[in-house]
Amino acid sequence: MIEAKHITKTIITGKQTIPILKNISFSLQKGSITAVVGKSGCGKSTLLSILAGIDPPVSGEVILNGTNFYRQSPAAQERFRSEQIGILFQNYHLIPELTCEENVRMPLAFSRHKERASKVGDMLEQVGLAAKKSLFPRQMSGGEQQRTAILRAIVNEPTLLFADEPTGALDSGTGSQVIHFLINYAHCCNVTVLLVTHDMDIANQCDRTIFMKDGHIAMPVN
Numbered sequence: 001m002i003e004a005k006h007i008t009k010t011i012i013t014g015k016q017t018i019p020i021l022k023n024i025s026f027s028l029q030k031g032s033i034t035a036v037v038g039k040s041g042c043g044k045s046t047l048l049s050i051l052a053g054i055d056p057p058v059s060g061e062v063i064l065n066g067t068n069f070y071r072q073s074p075a076a077q078e079r080f081r082s083e084q085i086g087i088l089f090q091n092y093h094l095i096p097e098l099t100c101e102e103n104v105r106m107p108l109a110f111s112r113h114k115e116r117a118s119k120v121g122d123m124l125e126q127v128g129l130a131a132k133k134s135l136f137p138r139q140m141s142g143g144e145q146q147r148t149a150i151l152r153a154i155v156n157e158p159t160l161l162f163a164d165e166p167t168g169a170l171d172s173g174t175g176s177q178v179i180h181f182l183i184n185y186a187h188c189c190n191v192t193v194l195l196v197t198h199d200m201d202i203a204n205q206c207d208r209t210i211f212m213k214d215g216h217i218a219m220p221v222n
């Protein structure tokens with residue numbers, strides 16, 4: 001479960017303090033998938049980074065699975081991130097020197113659950129990457145790289161998954177496969193998923209949509 005309570009964020013440039021997020025509050029149920037939509041620059045990625053435990057807000061609270069995330073010590077935050085949070089980016093952020101399979105396994109190097117490596121073969125099979133597992137990112141298509149990034153984000157069995165424009169660099173057919181995977185993953189594995197998208201077709205397939213405008217929520221959350 002994800003709770004945002006009165007979150008604000010400002011950026012200081014020279015003498016100016018620019019508000020980026022203005023008093024954002026909502027809560028997302030466990031096992032649901034929610035889309036955040038809004039114009040470029042309205043604060044979607046900033047909000048996602050705050051909720052994913054990457055960037056603290058200026059004020060307000062982020063409660064993740066009942067834990068007040070930024071009130072924890074840095075070490076506890078790091079442990080929480082590695083055990084509970086998966087993140088997916090528009091441009092995949094795969095490590096160029098590692099193969100597909102090595103990228104997927106990478107988070108397990110920092111995990112207490114090394115045994116999860118034994119399911120990587122099945123995971124690659126399920127998303128059609130078994131034949132590609134020894135390729136490097138530069139040798140894979142955008143869709144293959146994004147599927148690799150999804151497996152890497154979920155290999156450590158997070159309970160919270162954040163995705164910033166996960167289909168932004170994909171054609172609509174490939175993008176739609178990625179979205180179906182994420183919807184199914186939220187519902188079947190009881191994982192709370194928050195994704196940012198520009199695409200209303202994608203938002204409409206999610207359980208909920210949060211509309212943002214100029215740093216605040218533009219209309220009541222359904």
Ligand SMILES: Nc1ncnc2c1ncn2[C@@H]1O[C@H](COP(=O)(O)OP(=O)(O)OP(=O)(O)O)[C@@H](O)[C@H]1O
Nearest residue numbers: 011013020038039040041042043044045046047196
């Ligand atoms: N480090 C920074 N310094 C100055 N301004 C910033 C910084 N980070 C974000 N901003 C500003 O904050 C606003 C929100 O940025 P954000 O990346 O969250 O928007 P977004 O909704 O994700 O946009 P897009 O759809 O284009 O990805 C923008 O106006 C951006 O210029």
Ligand SMILES: [Mg+2]
Nearest residue numbers: 044045046164
């Ligand atoms: Mg963005």
